[in-house]
Amino acid sequence: MSKRIFLIVSVLVLASLILAACAPAATPAPAVEEPAAEEPAAEEPAAEEPAAEEPAAAGALKIAILAPLSGSVPTFGVSTRDGALLAIKEWNAKGGVLGMQIEPVVEDSQCEADPSVNAANKVIDQDGVHYIVGEVCSKASIPISEIAQEKGVVQISPTSTNETVTLKADGTTKEYVFRACFIDPFQGKVGAKFALDNLGAKNAFILFDQGNDYVRGLAEAFEATFTENGGTIVGKETYTSSDTDFSAILAKVSEAKPDIVYLPDYYNIINLVTAQAKEKGITAPFMGGDGWDSADLDRAAADGGYYTNHYSDQDTRQIVQDWVKNYQAEYGSVPDALATLAYDATNLLIAAIESAGVDDPAKVKDSLAAISWEGVSGTITYDEFHNPIKAAVILQVKDGEIVYVATVAP
Numbered sequence: 001m002s003k004r005i006f007l008i009v010s011v012l013v014l015a016s017l018i019l020a021a022c023a024p025a026a027t028p029a030p031a032v033e034e035p036a037a038e039e040p041a042a043e044e045p046a047a048e049e050p051a052a053e054e055p056a057a058a059g060a061l062k063i064a065i066l067a068p069l070s071g072s073v074p075t076f077g078v079s080t081r082d083g084a085l086l087a088i089k090e091w092n093a094k095g096g097v098l099g100m101q102i103e104p105v106v107e108d109s110q111c112e113a114d115p116s117v118n119a120a121n122k123v124i125d126q127d128g129v130h131y132i133v134g135e136v137c138s139k140a141s142i143p144i145s146e147i148a149q150e151k152g153v154v155q156i157s158p159t160s161t162n163e164t165v166t167l168k169a170d171g172t173t174k175e176y177v178f179r180a181c182f183i184d185p186f187q188g189k190v191g192a193k194f195a196l197d198n199l200g201a202k203n204a205f206i207l208f209d210q211g212n213d214y215v216r217g218l219a220e221a222f223e224a225t226f227t228e229n230g231g232t233i234v235g236k237e238t239y240t241s242s243d244t245d246f247s248a249i250l251a252k253v254s255e256a257k258p259d260i261v262y263l264p265d266y267y268n269i270i271n272l273v274t275a276q277a278k279e280k281g282i283t284a285p286f287m288g289g290d291g292w293d294s295a296d297l298d299r300a301a302a303d304g305g306y307y308t309n310h311y312s313d314q315d316t317r318q319i320v321q322d323w324v325k326n327y328q329a330e331y332g333s334v335p336d337a338l339a340t341l342a343y344d345a346t347n348l349l350i351a352a353i354e355s356a357g358v359d360d361p362a363k364v365k366d367s368l369a370a371i372s373w374e375g376v377s378g379t380i381t382y383d384e385f386h387n388p389i390k391a392a393v394i395l396q397v398k399d400g401e402i403v404y405v406a407t408v409a410p
């Protein structure tokens with residue numbers, strides 16, 4: 001940057017600071033040192049205990065929302081962003097937090113590791129965020145969690161259910177990493193028990209994507225509970241996320257004649273596999289997990305299928321019905337589990353910032369670990385691994401509707 005441009009930029013920065021200081025916001029803008037003349041440094045050294053002395057510009061507190069807005073599961077991203085933004089809007093309408101307005105920083109992390117790592121580094125190093133809501137997908141949240149933990153940034157994933165999201169390799173808890181959802185060992189168990197006890201299934205066939213942490217973990221959890229309780233796995237086949245033709249593995253399903261097919265993947269894969277299964281004349285019901293939850297689930301192809309999930313919009317609790325009404329007023333659609341958990345996760349995080357009383361992630365992580373918060377998806381308190389203990393619901397795809405079947409407490 002030339003001296004002259006730098007001077008103009010400095011004057012502009014100063015002018016905006018003065019304007020901000022004159023604005024009716026509660027906190028006076030602190031005098032900020034002149035920024036270095038170079039381009040913004042791409043990489044700031046990661047401090048062990050991140051200092052709180054550098055508030056975001058103009059007294060705003062930034063919260064990053066990392067979600068898959070593009071890629072294979074875009075409805076996950078849109079719902080997550082919208083749920084989180086609604087929570088932020090409500091806090092801001094009440095005056096924000098710690099006297100600051102909350103500024104969302106939204107990045108598209110695509111439900112994939114590399115874009116997620118880039119997005120996390122960008123929001124931390126360039127935008128200076130101390131708090132991340134995201135990602136949705138476990139395989140994206142896991143690499144983000146390594147960065148959050150290393151850089152001392154608080155991360156809360158609304159929906160990543162794989163057990164390892166909050167765990168270090170040695171099995172201890174990542175102090176800075178939290179989630180707002182139950183975990184897959186529980187979700188898989190609920191699915192398996194329901195198949196055995198309520199559907200009377202004795203034989204199950206499992207189809208899963210070996211390369212997806214969430215899918216693999218859920219398949220393992222289902223198998224363990226199903227077999228421990230007297231069920232038999234009559235076949236197990238893998239595919240990859242880029243497959244589009246499932247005829248070879250579906251031929252094996254036809255042959256094995258299972259009572260149920262467990263397919264714990266995301267809706268884009270469910271749509272392909274269940275449509276091809278119908279063409280093949282497979283009548284055994286499919287069953288899966290929260291990854292089925294999407295406005296773009298092909299309800300005709302998946303008809304008769306069951307899935308475990310975090311929430312049902314048919315829940316009659318007042319807090320749920322108020323939420324459905326508010327969300328509908330804002331966006332014109334019924335909130336899915338992703339929107340609901342993003343709303344809960346964002347509220348939880350902001351409540352923890354408020355109770356910490358300071359914009360310091362090292363303090364906020366401690367207040368989050370100790371929180372008790374009544375969310376739309378249930379009351380959240382954390383166990384030692386930063387997992388909330390929460391009930392699951394079972395839903396059925398039936399005649400074009402998503403029908404609430406049961407709630408299963410842990």
Ligand code: PHE
Nearest residue numbers: 137138159160161214290291
């Ligand atoms: N649980 C999924 C995962 O960990 C993400 C997901 C949650 C998808 C809820 C849809 C609904 O990858």
